[in-house]
Amino acid sequence: MNLCNVDIRVKIGQRLRELRTKKGLSQEKFAFTCDLDRTYIASIEQGKRNVSVANIEKIATALDMSIYEFFKSDLFK
Amino acid sequence: MNLCNVDIRVKIGQRLRELRTKKGLSQEKFAFTCDLDRTYIASIEQGKRNVSVANIEKIATALDMSIYEFFKSDLFK
Known part of the structure; x- marks a missing residue:
């Protein structure tokens, strides 16, 4: 999948959902x-x-x- | 130097100046x-x-x- 033209906002959203769900947190719990x-x-x-x-x-x-780890994903390379 | 309490805005500024000057670009040229x-x-x-x-x-x-490389610094680890 070519990620070059995917909007940064969408990539950030994807990365957050990936990491949040990996931790088993609901949006509500995570927001808190x-x-x-x-x-x-x-x-x-x-x-x-x-x-x-x-x-x-x-x-x-x-x-x-860390922020470094947050961006350590193929989404941002 | 303990970077934990350094404001993220200051770290971003430091990283930008480091990379811009490494490329030998003035602020004006870089802004353009x-x-x-x-x-x-x-x-x-x-x-x-x-x-x-x-x-x-x-x-x-x-x-x-890439954004990943921008954040690939001890400033953000």
Whole structure:
């Protein structure tokens, strides 16, 4: 699958859903963990949000990983 | 140097300056390359901007690298 033209927002959403579900967390529980709104998490996963680095950091921290690890995916290579 | 409490905005600014200067580009030339305003690039490098992923992607592309490579630094581990 050629990922070059896939919008970054969609890639971020895909990566978040992949990691969140791997941890077995609901959107609600995850949103609570990273102190973000559930509907915001849902819209990120739908590829609708141009997320800021500060919120990426909150998300990565809630996933118990660094920002480097969050972006360590073929989606972003 | 313990990077844990360094604000993500400052880390992004440091990383951008490191990579831009490594390529020998002025802020002005770099801003033109990534179609962003020079003063915006300057304020990112001063650690004052909570940059969005879409702009991080523009910056990484102008640096001829992927977002994964942009974050592949001890600053973000």
